[in-house]
Amino acid sequence: MLDDIVIGLEIHIQLLTKAKIFCNCSTTYFDQEPNTHTCPVCLGLPGSLPVLNQKVVEFALKTALALNCKINQTNLFHRKNYFYPDLPKAYQISQFDQPIAINGFLEIVPENSRTGRTIRVNRVHMEEDAGKLIHLERDGQIVCSLVDYNRSGIPLLEIVTEPDICSPEEAIAFLQKLRTMVQYLEVCDGNLEKGSMRCDANISIRESRTGALGTKTEVKNMNSFRAIKKALEFEITRQRRLLERSEQVLAETRRWDEASGKTLSMRSKEEALDYRYFPEPDLPPLTIEQSWIEQVKNNLPELPEQRKERFVIDYKLSNYDAQRLIEVKSLGNYFENAAQYYQDYKNLANWVLGELLRCSGEGNIAIESCTVSSNDLVELLQLIDNKTISGKMAKGIFEEMFKTGQSAADLIKKSGITQISNEAQINDIINKVIEDNPETVQDFNAGKEKAIHFLVGQVMKHTKGRAQPDLVLNLLKERIDKNS
Numbered sequence: 001m002l003d004d005i006v007i008g009l010e011i012h013i014q015l016l017t018k019a020k021i022f023c024n025c026s027t028t029y030f031d032q033e034p035n036t037h038t039c040p041v042c043l044g045l046p047g048s049l050p051v052l053n054q055k056v057v058e059f060a061l062k063t064a065l066a067l068n069c070k071i072n073q074t075n076l077f078h079r080k081n082y083f084y085p086d087l088p089k090a091y092q093i094s095q096f097d098q099p100i101a102i103n104g105f106l107e108i109v110p111e112n113s114r115t116g117r118t119i120r121v122n123r124v125h126m127e128e129d130a131g132k133l134i135h136l137e138r139d140g141q142i143v144c145s146l147v148d149y150n151r152s153g154i155p156l157l158e159i160v161t162e163p164d165i166c167s168p169e170e171a172i173a174f175l176q177k178l179r180t181m182v183q184y185l186e187v188c189d190g191n192l193e194k195g196s197m198r199c200d201a202n203i204s205i206r207e208s209r210t211g212a213l214g215t216k217t218e219v220k221n222m223n224s225f226r227a228i229k230k231a232l233e234f235e236i237t238r239q240r241r242l243l244e245r246s247e248q249v250l251a252e253t254r255r256w257d258e259a260s261g262k263t264l265s266m267r268s269k270e271e272a273l274d275y276r277y278f279p280e281p282d283l284p285p286l287t288i289e290q291s292w293i294e295q296v297k298n299n300l301p302e303l304p305e306q307r308k309e310r311f312v313i314d315y316k317l318s319n320y321d322a323q324r325l326i327e328v329k330s331l332g333n334y335f336e337n338a339a340q341y342y343q344d345y346k347n348l349a350n351w352v353l354g355e356l357l358r359c360s361g362e363g364n365i366a367i368e369s370c371t372v373s374s375n376d377l378v379e380l381l382q383l384i385d386n387k388t389i390s391g392k393m394a395k396g397i398f399e400e401m402f403k404t405g406q407s408a409a410d411l412i413k414k415s416g417i418t419q420i421s422n423e424a425q426i427n428d429i430i431n432k433v434i435e436d437n438p439e440t441v442q443d444f445n446a447g448k449e450k451a452i453h454f455l456v457g458q459v460m461k462h463t464k465g466r467a468q469p470d471l472v473l474n475l476l477k478e479r480i481d482k483n484s
C-alpha cells in the first residue's frame, strides 16, 4: 500500500522574561529550592488576580513576526479547565479563538535534501506553564509525588504548525530552525533537555490513493532531537503495521518511553469541548497598537537566514559552512570576532567547525565559556601561517590550550616544539635516511615517483613531525639529484 506520512507539531517555548506571565515572581527555577519562587497568583490562591506582563507580549510579537505571522490586534485570554495536581487553579490561562498570531510559515531545507519546503504555521499563542511533579519511586512503584510550583506561571508560547511535514527529517529540520531562530531573537534558550523547548508531535498515515487524512496520534515526552526522530519513526512503523492488518489507529495521546524505545498509550485524545474553554474574566481583552507591532518589527535583530547570507557574501564561505556556523549563535559570534583579525576565512571556518567544535563537544562545554578565546585561536593560526609550527602540531597545541587555558605562544615556548626550518639540520637527517634506505632511493631513480614519499615520511619520523614536509621534499629531491 502506498502511503504518505503526515506530521504536525505543537511546540512550547519558555520565554526568557525576568518575571512570570501574571505575577512578579522570578522565572529562574532550574536548580532552585522548590516552591521558593511563588506567590498567591502563581499558587492559584482564591482572591488573587493576574496582571499581564508586557514583556511576554513583546516576546510573542517578536517570535510571531519572525515566523511571518499575521498579528491579531485584539487578543483574548481563555481558561482551559482540567484537573491535575501541578495546576493549582484547576485551569490554565491560555488563548483559544483569538490568539496573538495566525497564518505564518517557515522555510526549511531538510538534511540530505537540496530543495527547500514551506511549513505553514497555524497559530502562535501565549499561556502559562504548570508546576512540576516529582515522583518518588521505590522498586519501580511511585510511592509519593511532590509538587514544585516554581515553574507555575512561567510564560510559554505555543507554536502550532499545519500538518505540512512529511518525514521525521523534515520535523527535525523545522525544530532546529525554530530553535536557532528563538535563540537569535533572545526569547528562549531552546534547551530541549531542560524542557525550555518542548515538542508534541501529531502523526498520521494518509493513503496516497484516496488522499484522505488518517487518524492521528499525539506523541509527547521527547526531550532531545534524537528522541523526537526515534519516536516519530517508531510511531510511523506502528501505525503502518496496524493499517496493513486493516486495524484501526486510535486517536490517542502517547508517551515516548526512552528506556524501551517505544511510544506507549497515555490516554484517549481530549477534545476542545473537554476543556470547557471560556474567556478569562479576570483579564480584559488585550489590544495591540499597530505602532507597537511596527516598532517590534523594525527592531528585530539579524535573523539566522540573513546572517547566513552575509557569511556567504562577506566571508566567501560555502552555504554548508555558513549554515553550520550560524546554527548556534555563539559559534557565529566566535567566528566573527576572530574574522576581524584573521582574513583566511575558509581556514578559520575549518578550525572553528573542526577543532573548536570537537573539543567543546567532547567536554560538553558551551562555546561562550571555552578557555580558548577567538583571539587565542587567531594567534595559533598566525603561528601556522608564519611556519613556526605545522598544522599538525597546531592541533595538538590547540587541545592543550583548550585543556589548560594557556596561550599557543606559551605552550610552544615551554615544550620547544617549534617547527624545524633550519635546512642544515634537516639535511643531516636526510643524509641518514638516504644511507639507511638505498633501495628506495634506487626505486625513485628508476622512475617510481611514489618512493620519495616514503623517504619524506622517514624524515618526518626522525624529526617527530617537526619538519616542514614541503621543505623536506624539496631538499630530498635536491640531494638525490646531486648524488645521481
Ligand code: ADP
Residues within 6 Å of the ligand: 006, 007, 008, 009, 010, 160, 161, 162, 163, 164, 202, 203, 204, 205, 213, 214, 215, 216
Ligand atoms: P485537534 O483539534 O485534534 O487538536 P488540530 O487541528 O488543532 O487538532 O491540530 C493539532 C495539531 O495536529 C496541529 O499541529 C496539526 O497540524 C496536527 N494535525 C492535524 N491533523 C493531523 C493529521 N491528520 N495528521 C497529523 N497531524 C495532524
Ligand code: ZN
Residues within 6 Å of the ligand: 020, 023, 024, 025, 037, 038, 039, 040, 041, 042, 043, 153
Ligand atoms: Zn507568583
Ligand code: MG
Residues within 6 Å of the ligand: none
Ligand atoms: Mg487543537
